[in-house]
Amino acid sequence: MIVLGIETSCDETSVSIVEKNRNSLGGKVLSESTLSQINKHKVFGGVVPELASREHSNVLHSLVKHTLKKSKLNLCKIDGFAATTGPGLLGGLLVGSNYAKGLALSQNKPFIPVNHLQGHILVSRMKENVNFPFLCLLASGGHTQILIADNFNKFKLLGETIDDALGEAFDKTAKVLGYSYPGGPIIEKLALRAKKKSFSLPRPLIKEKNCNFSFSGLKTSVRRIVEKGISQSSKKELAHEFQNSVVDCLMVKTERALKIFKKKYNQNGSLVFSGGVASNKFIKSKISKLCFNLGVKFFVPDSKLCVDNATMIAWTGIEKLCNGEKNHSLKITPKPRWDLSNL
Numbered sequence: 001m002i003v004l005g006i007e008t009s010c011d012e013t014s015v016s017i018v019e020k021n022r023n024s025l026g027g028k029v030l031s032e033s034t035l036s037q038i039n040k041h042k043v044f045g046g047v048v049p050e051l052a053s054r055e056h057s058n059v060l061h062s063l064v065k066h067t068l069k070k071s072k073l074n075l076c077k078i079d080g081f082a083a084t085t086g087p088g089l090l091g092g093l094l095v096g097s098n099y100a101k102g103l104a105l106s107q108n109k110p111f112i113p114v115n116h117l118q119g120h121i122l123v124s125r126m127k128e129n130v131n132f133p134f135l136c137l138l139a140s141g142g143h144t145q146i147l148i149a150d151n152f153n154k155f156k157l158l159g160e161t162i163d164d165a166l167g168e169a170f171d172k173t174a175k176v177l178g179y180s181y182p183g184g185p186i187i188e189k190l191a192l193r194a195k196k197k198s199f200s201l202p203r204p205l206i207k208e209k210n211c212n213f214s215f216s217g218l219k220t221s222v223r224r225i226v227e228k229g230i231s232q233s234s235k236k237e238l239a240h241e242f243q244n245s246v247v248d249c250l251m252v253k254t255e256r257a258l259k260i261f262k263k264k265y266n267q268n269g270s271l272v273f274s275g276g277v278a279s280n281k282f283i284k285s286k287i288s289k290l291c292f293n294l295g296v297k298f299f300v301p302d303s304k305l306c307v308d309n310a311t312m313i314a315w316t317g318i319e320k321l322c323n324g325e326k327n328h329s330l331k332i333t334p335k336p337r338w339d340l341s342n343l
Contacts, residue, residue, distance in 0.1 A: 001321060002030070002073070003080045004103070005314025006064075008056040008096030009088025009116050010141070011037040011047045014310035015060075015067040017078070018126070020318045027126045027318060029311055031071035033063050042181050046171065053091025060099055075107055080326075082317025085113035086338030087142070093334035101330045110326045112317040115338055119312035120274040121149055124299045126315045130270055134299075135261045137254055137287065140275030141167030141182075146211045146257045147340065148264075149272075152319045155340040158257045159211025166246065166277050169215035173242055176223045177235050187239045188280050194240035195233075199225065201245045203252075211257045218245055247286045254287060258296055270297040278306040 001022070007014040014034040020027040037055050041047050068075065083100035086093060097113065104111035121136045132152075138145045144161040164172065167184060174183025177190075201221050204214040222242060230238065254271070261269050271291050278284060278300050291298035305311060 001079050001318055002077060003082050003112070003314045003317040003321065004064075004067075004078050004100075005114070005310040005312075005317055006060070006081075006083040006096040006100050007116075007119075007308055007310040007313050008060065008092040009084045009086075010092065010308055011041055011052050012308040013037070013056050013059050013063055014308065015063045016310035016314045017067060017071045017073065018311060018314035018318060020322070025129055027315055030073065031067045032309070032311055033067045033070070034309060035059050035063060038182060045175060045181050047089070049089045049091055052089055053095055056092050056095040060095060064099070064103075075103065078103075078107065078109060080104070080110040080112050080317055080321050081107075082112040082114050082313050082320075084116045084119070084313055085332065086115060086335030088116055088334075088336060090334060090336045093336065097332075097334050105330060110321065111328055111330055111332075112320050112325065113328055113332050114313045114316045114320070115340060115343060116308075116313075117143060117145075117340055118153075118155075118343065119316045121147070121155070121272065122152060122316050122319055123305050123312035124272045124274065124301050125319070126311070127301075128299050130272060130299050133261075133265060134270040134272055135257055136272045136274060137250070137257075138275045139166045139250070139273075139277035141165055141171065143275070144213050144215070146253060148261060152316075152323055153343050155343075157341065158260060159213065159253060161213040161215060162205075163214055163216040164219065166213070166215055167275070169219055169246070170277070172219045173222050173239075176219065176226055177239065184276065184280065187243060188282060190236045190239035191243045191282065194236040196237060197241065198234060198237040199241040201241050203245055203248050206249055206252050209256075211253045211260075213249060213253060215246070218242060243282060247283055250283065251286060251290055255290060255294070258294055268295045268297075270299060273298070273300045274306060276307045279303045
């Protein structure tokens with residue numbers, strides 16, 4: 001089975017062709033192409049929706065042609081066409097999903113609408129033997145959630161951020177410190193250079209007996225410190241403390257969720273860490289150590305599969321087709337807000 005996936009939910013235009021052999025558990029990428037808009041949005045300090053959708057529209061057709069050429073496949077060999085249909089920026093979602101619908105119609109093949117978060121959660125199954133049910137810590141620029149994946153299409157939310165997503169908090173904190181978008185990699189690099197502990201930031205909701213997060217207060221605490229005046233070397237120490245605070249919150253809430261999972265299923269199970277924040281090596285190492293200490297299997301996608309990409313969309317399309325989802329109407333419209341409980 002071969003599926004072509006399209007991802008245009010934010011500021012990456014991505015196309016991928018993924019194959020799953022009938023007798024294999026996982027899949028392989030036949031061809032993938034991604035164009036980032038980061039440099040175009042950097043000057044504005046964040047993603048501009050109108051600019052993003054225009055860029056998707058300008059490059060998507062040529063990117064699909066390029067990806068097909070690299071795969072050495074004709075369109076007639078594709079078994080289905082998947083596209084991110086939500087959540088995300090409406091303009092971009094329209095560009096990608098309408099293009100995929102056109103391809104599906106021209107080839108008389110299924111169009112597969114994919115939830116962006118579902119793609120992040122399931123992509124680990126493309127290369128690893130991750131069995132249902134499993135726990136997922138999803139942390140990105142738009143979402144921060146802890147969920148149980150019962151199957152490819154059924155998810156139970158245990159906790160989520162009540163304000164800023166974690167990736168968003170990284171971006172905003174970097175901006176407060178005087179750095180450009182995207183802020184996640186910048187904060188991570190600054191934290192590595194810190195030589196001493198000079199600051200103490202709060203650990204929001206850490207004592208609350210639930211699995212929810214709050215990150216906006218951390219950003220505010222950083223701003224108050226910066227407004228009083230701060231040296232360049234102190235910025236490294238502040239970034240280090242911000243990252244440590246984030247890790248402490250993630251560790252406590254993830255451990256609580258793992259205990260809930262164990263009680264519900266009578267097994268230690270597996271944890272999938274996904275989303276753009278999963279590219280952070282420091283955070284990834286801490287979550288990995290937590291799982292090791294608790295006897296939990298730990299999975300995290302390759303870094304290029306943590307950020308927005310079409311491979312996760314194509315793979316989710318394959319999972320859907322393999323489970324009998326073949327008759328989606330071309331009248332399906334994008335959902336900028338699309339909850340996993342409403343798939």
